[in-house]
Amino acid sequence: MQPATSVFVGFLLSSSARPFVYAGGELVCDGVSLQKLAKKFGTPLYVYSAAQMVERAGMFAREFADVQHTVCYAVKANSALGVLKLLAAQGCGFDIVSGGELERVIRAAGDKRAEVCGRVVFSGVGKQPAEIDLALREGILLFNVESEGELELVAERAAKLKIKARIALRVNPDVFAETHPYISTGLREHKFGIDIRLARKVYKRAAQLKWLEPAGVSVHIGSQIRSVEPFAAALSRVVALIKQLRADGHDIRYADAGGGLGIDYGAGNFEPAKQVAKYAKALKGALGTMDLHLLLEPGRFIVAQAGALVSQVLFVKKNGTKTFVIADAAMNDLIRPALYQAHHEIVPLKQTSRKLRKVDVVGPVCESGDFFARDREMAPLKRGDGIALLDAGAYGLSLSSNYNTRVRPAEVLIERGKARLIRRRETVEDLFGPEMI
Numbered sequence: 001m002q003p004a005t006s007v008f009v010g011f012l013l014s015s016s017a018r019p020f021v022y023a024g025g026e027l028v029c030d031g032v033s034l035q036k037l038a039k040k041f042g043t044p045l046y047v048y049s050a051a052q053m054v055e056r057a058g059m060f061a062r063e064f065a066d067v068q069h070t071v072c073y074a075v076k077a078n079s080a081l082g083v084l085k086l087l088a089a090q091g092c093g094f095d096i097v098s099g100g101e102l103e104r105v106i107r108a109a110g111d112k113r114a115e116v117c118g119r120v121v122f123s124g125v126g127k128q129p130a131e132i133d134l135a136l137r138e139g140i141l142l143f144n145v146e147s148e149g150e151l152e153l154v155a156e157r158a159a160k161l162k163i164k165a166r167i168a169l170r171v172n173p174d175v176f177a178e179t180h181p182y183i184s185t186g187l188r189e190h191k192f193g194i195d196i197r198l199a200r201k202v203y204k205r206a207a208q209l210k211w212l213e214p215a216g217v218s219v220h221i222g223s224q225i226r227s228v229e230p231f232a233a234a235l236s237r238v239v240a241l242i243k244q245l246r247a248d249g250h251d252i253r254y255a256d257a258g259g260g261l262g263i264d265y266g267a268g269n270f271e272p273a274k275q276v277a278k279y280a281k282a283l284k285g286a287l288g289t290m291d292l293h294l295l296l297e298p299g300r301f302i303v304a305q306a307g308a309l310v311s312q313v314l315f316v317k318k319n320g321t322k323t324f325v326i327a328d329a330a331m332n333d334l335i336r337p338a339l340y341q342a343h344h345e346i347v348p349l350k351q352t353s354r355k356l357r358k359v360d361v362v363g364p365v366c367e368s369g370d371f372f373a374r375d376r377e378m379a380p381l382k383r384g385d386g387i388a389l390l391d392a393g394a395y396g397l398s399l400s401s402n403y404n405t406r407v408r409p410a411e412v413l414i415e416r417g418k419a420r421l422i423r424r425r426e427t428v429e430d431l432f433g434p435e436m437i
């Protein structure tokens with residue numbers, strides 16, 4: 001068996017996809033020791049590389065530079081204000097799915113509120129009047145309308161406020177894309193979007209509603225999709241529909257291709273820049289010569305690999321033939337393994353050359369589903385050792401909970417070699433805030 005050192009170093013350094021590498025035997029993020037951060041801020045702790053997020057957003061900007069486009073980062077992937085602020089400064093717009101997410105964008109935008117909100121698209125199947133009103137008042141770019149009922153509601157709110165609503169219908173293209181069934185959205189059996197075969201009829205209705213301005217068509221087929229062909233297939237259907245809609249007299253200027261581009265959570269040699277180049281080529285092929293403003297809604301691809309969840313080993317115990325490493329992080333902090341059986345690489349904060357052993361890495365929550373890894377070969381760990389769960393920058397804290405009345409971790413952003421606390425650890429007092437006896 002290869003010594004652990006070369007396994008870990010080999011894997012971390014062979015992949016240019018992660019900002020976490022060993023230097024002088026310690027795991028660092030952009031030059032900052034994770035062990036030191038763990039000491040200073042406590043664990044569990046989310047650590048993000050600002051440089052990598054900026055680099056990833058830049059890949060989209062570069063590859064789509066020859067077409068009119070806006071990158072509307074999907075806020076749900078990582079909604080930390082510090083992250084939104086960083087991406088707003090890169091010129092990103094935002095894809096939101098709730099009034100709460102819009103409030104976050106507003107806070108992050110500061111004095112650029114009008115400009116940034118003008119780059120917001122609002123997706124989601126269950127928009128409510130107050131959320132629609134807020135979005136209308138902030139002058140967002142597009143409502144991605146997901147049902148006929150919602151179309152009528154947006155028209156009603158727009159008429160009431162006397163603010164015109166630019167809309168796109170989110171169509172369901174009935175395109176299959178290989179991913180976990182919970183995060184696949186582009187088939188007719190899913191709750192998302194309006195059947196593409198009914199779209200012309202719904203646009204006709206939209207055009208009759210005085211306070212609506214049908215301006216785009218949107219699509220989103222799912223998340224963590226590794227091959228680019230399904231994105232091209234879906235966008236081709238959207239483009240074909242736009243041709244028909246234009247012939248019907250609608251002034252459609254925006255094609256929203258959604259998000260969903262996947263990353264490699266494994267130890268493979270993943271080249272993100274090449275992947276975005278492939279994706280751009282496929283989407284531009286589908287657009288053809290159409291004069292359209294392309295909207296993109298990447299979430300995970302921009303933030304996932306920039307983040308790690310740092311944790312500390314509380315105990316190592318044996319039950320029968322199994323060895324359990326009990327970490328201080330749990331499924332409430334990072335639910336992806338429990339919810340989607342998702343794989344996250346786990347590495348020690350201190351490099352070691354000790355022999356690998358098979359263990360389960362679990363958290364303290366009272367559910368057998370509270371695991372991060374099962375039967376994983378890892379260098380031996382003991383109480384007090386630090387570990388990092390990699391690729392945790394997307395759908396980590398944003399999908400966390402207070403289950404078992406556990407407080408959520410702090411978040412730290414590394415910028416130009418300096419660590420900045422962008423969210424403090426919750427206290428139990430924070431959790432009692434809304435509760436009444």
Ligand SMILES: Cc1ncc(COP(=O)(O)O)c(C=O)c1O
Pocket residue numbers: 074077095123124220222223224258259260261297298299300301394
């Ligand atoms: C409408 C919409 N846009 C964008 C995204 C972002 O997806 P991802 O993080 O996979 O890029 C999602 C989530 O799947 C979504 O539902």
Ligand SMILES: N[C@@H](CCCC[NH3+])C(=O)O
Pocket residue numbers: 076183223224336340394395399
């Ligand atoms: N939460 C999912 C992605 C969901 C995308 C939501 N539109 C994940 O962690 O992979």
